[in-house]
Amino acid sequence: MLTHPGHQEQQEPDDSAAGYRVTFPRMFAPPQRQVARRLAMALGVLLLTVLIVYLDRAGYKDSADDEPLSLLDSAYYATVTLSTTGYGDVVPQSDSARLTNIFVITPLRVLFLIILVGTTLEVLTERTREQIRLARWRKQMRDHTVIVGFGTKGRSAAATLIGRGVPKERIVVVDPSRKVTEAANAEGFTAVVGDGTRSTVLISAEAQRAREIVIAAQRDDTAVLATLTARQLNKAARIVVAVREEENVPLLRQSGATAVVTTSSAAGRILGMSMLSPSAGEVMEDLITYGSGLDLMERTVTKAEAGKSPRACEDLVIAVLRGHRLLRYDEPDAAVLEPTDRVITVRRSSAEPTRRNGDQQTR
Structure with missing residues (x-):
């Protein structure tokens, strides 16, 4: 049973239940390469066995021929021995040949x-490995970020989080499309x-223990339902929701959203700003695009900085967060910074100098 402060106990989800499945990022070799690698290993074992038998050919007896084993005879014996066919026409006769069979050829x-049945063994053990990995993952997953919907908005949110230093291992993607989740796995999520x-x-995404939940659904009604469900599971998480229509913002706030971003209105404002002042629109686009x-x-x-004016900070401070109040830098209450304040600043991207240097070198 899993518990969370202030929550009712939640039953440990069963990954085999219908409707969802947790998948992990993995790097798969192409099937042709896997088959070729195993065939090469099997051929290597066979050639090694042929060499061992041929070097000690005097210690073997062929019932059909009194002559020492030829290279062909050695290959024949190695093949029937490794495949456990064992016709008995070629047998080890000397002590050295028998000892070689016991300590060398039998392990080979x-x-x-094992090489030949490796694929079957892998299939049989895959489920067990996944269950162990899933159990370990559930124990370790705390204070992570859940992204519901991995379309354009969800991908951009993930890219921004990664740019801010959030490891991919701390981000869990939820999406109804198997192709989308496979693409997320390929990207390391x-x-x-x-x-x-x-x-x-x-619950299977451990949303009840997440620190942040990003809801980037394609439809507003889906976003509302997902917000209600997420808030019911986790009373403390920060839930940020993207919607298309501004009229749905109050409903989402009532549903438990911490912040709501209206994509259509935001895009429209940037469009209008770009029409009136292309440079201002370019700066706004720059500000919301992390990493450049x-x-x-x-x-x-x-x-x-405590006790000083926001203007005295090294960064350009545009707002001050004091408790639950968001103050503009020019408001009287924000004239002096307090030690417990948080500030919203504009700074040059850490990647920008490197990029500019690279541009200069290119030129």
């Missing part, structure tokens, strides 16, 4: 069989195939 036979409006799916040019950052006030 076992290795040969753990993914859950299922409907993000269902509590069982969000100027970046918007939220950070705590340093000891050196």
Whole structure:
């Protein structure tokens, strides 16, 4: 049973239940390469066995011929021995040949069989390995980020989080499309195939223990249901939701969303700004695109900045977060920074100098 402060106990989800499945990022070799590698290993074992038999050919007897074994006879004996066919027409007769069969050829036979049945063994053990990995993952997953919907908005949110230093291992993607979750796995994310409006799916993503939940569904009604479900599971998480229509913002806030981003209105504002002032639109696009040019950052006030004006900070401070109040930098209450404040600043991206240097070198 899993518990969370202030929550009712949640039953450990069963990954085999219908409707969802947790998948992990993995790197697969192409099937042709796997088959070729195993065939090469089997051929290597066979050639090694042929060489061992041929070097000690005087210690073997062929019932059909009194002559020492030829290379063909050695290959024949190695083949029937490794495949456990054993016709008995060629047998080890000397002590050295028998000892070689016991301590060398028999282990090679076992290795040969393991290589040939390796695919079957892998299939039989795959489920067990996945269950062990899933159990370990559930124990370790705390204070992570869940992204519901991995379309354009979800991918952009993930890219921004990664740019801010969040490891991919701390991001879990939820999407109903198996192709989308497979693409997320290929990019290094753990993914859950299922409907993000269902509590069982969000529980399988450990949303009840997440620190942040990003809901980037394609439809507003889906976003509302997913927000309600997520807030019911996790009372403390920060839930950020993207919607198309501004009229749905109050409903989402009532449903438990911490912040709501109206994509259509935001895009329209940038369009209007770009029409009136293309440069202003370019700066706004730069600010919301993390990793190039100027970046918007939220950070705590340093000891050196406490007691000073926001204008005295090294970064350009545009807002002050004091408790639950968001103050503009020019408001009287924000004239002096307090040690417990957080500031919203504009700073040059850390990647920008490197990029500019690279541009200069290219030129």
